[in-house]
Amino acid sequence: MSRQELLSPEGLRVDGRRANELRKISCRASVLDTADGSAYFEQGNTKVLVAVYGPREARQKGLVPHDKALVNVEFNVAPFSTSERRKRSKSDKRLLEVSAFVKQTFESVIQTHVYPRSQINIYIQLLQHDGGTLEACINAATLALVDAGISMTDYVCACTGGFIDETPVLDLNFVEESSIETPDLTVAILPRTGKVALLQMESRLRSDKLEDVMDLAVSGCKSIHKKLDQAVMAAATDLSEKLGH
Template sequence: MGSTQDKPQLMINGKRLDGRGPADLRSIKIEPNVVKNAAGSAYIEWGKNKIIAAVHGPKEALPKHFADPERAIIKCRYMMAPFSSLEEHGRTGPNRRSIEISKVTKEVFENVVMLELFPNTEIDIFVEVLQGDGGTRAAGITAAAVAMALSGIPMTDIPYAVSAGKIGDTVVLDMDKLEDNYSDADMPVAVKPLDNEILLLQMDGSFTKEQLKQAISMITDAGKAIREVQEKAIRKPYEQIIEKYQK
């Protein structure tokens, strides 16, 4: 939440500064298999966010006392590159924010990955934010889900994430950095689309009960479009080759 002083006007006649309506997403593109050495990987451009997600494993869980004889464990590293912001050079290494985001990202995947198939192993998820412009944890989860699918590790569904927020009294979707700085609420949510189960939810600011309900329904509506981009990216490597020989 930014200060209320010098607050720019973020909505004019129902349109946001970049021309979007309240429920519109920024443009989302996903490119599969960008990291050769990973089991699965994906590069996402979500608005001005540029993020690489990759999955390694399953491999022997280390250190050994971390291993669970019943299921695989997931480790996650979310990190912002020091050159990712338009402002000052960022500090390298994990901080409290990145450690928390790593944890909630890991928990999203613990819900959908079929961990019981790989006892005693670990699966690593890496989310590297190369350029950030608001909503990086949601974009990172969305990309990591594509990477996980491409790795061949079985999962019950492909989760997506997006955040809802509030500008003045209007509930909006997918805020960029500027909007986020001056918004009245921010709520990143990850969803399992098969049954619309909520896998991640964080929120700060202020929502009435009605606004929360509206935000959730805006998220699940937008989820269909996000899922489509994810699926397209997952199918792309295989369909490209099929098309090549159908001509």
């Protein structure tokens, strides 16, 4: 059968974006009252809610290193997040993998030595799924951590890049991501230094094209950084207004 045309010769993708365009991003910090920090993050139709608890006293003291904080990540997918409802078990390897990636990424960015013998819990809930889960999770978690006031060396901004018909493309949606031929690369960077915090890809990409795709994804990360920064500023303004009264 006919394969879907992911990038038309006119340069438009299935949803009408050009190759180097991000989806529409909207985000907000402090959306939950009970959590220490929280954020809601939308990237196109992918919607993520993150709650951060901590730093607080560790539950299982035996597991906690004495000189730094333990970062704990739990990732959940809402049964209604995809068009076909499906309940996933907590031990789903896919879910564990995502939480492991998020955990690894943030362990290096959070200044864990500031909070010895304590624990930071990051709960991520995927509300709606349309590709780019990992990038949305990392971006949302950054915002929630900032909101929780946990000290970090920098923001972490993530973005995906792919390669369709000899053209690098930015921020894949679900249709593009699920095409077998499209490599799907997730990059997370620390925007101030440009250091790479995470680089993940499971498919094949010709090695000479890696740099092009990386460059594009990094430029995407930078735009996302601006968005996150705005959201942090908005939250801060909001907070200062509240305190001022």
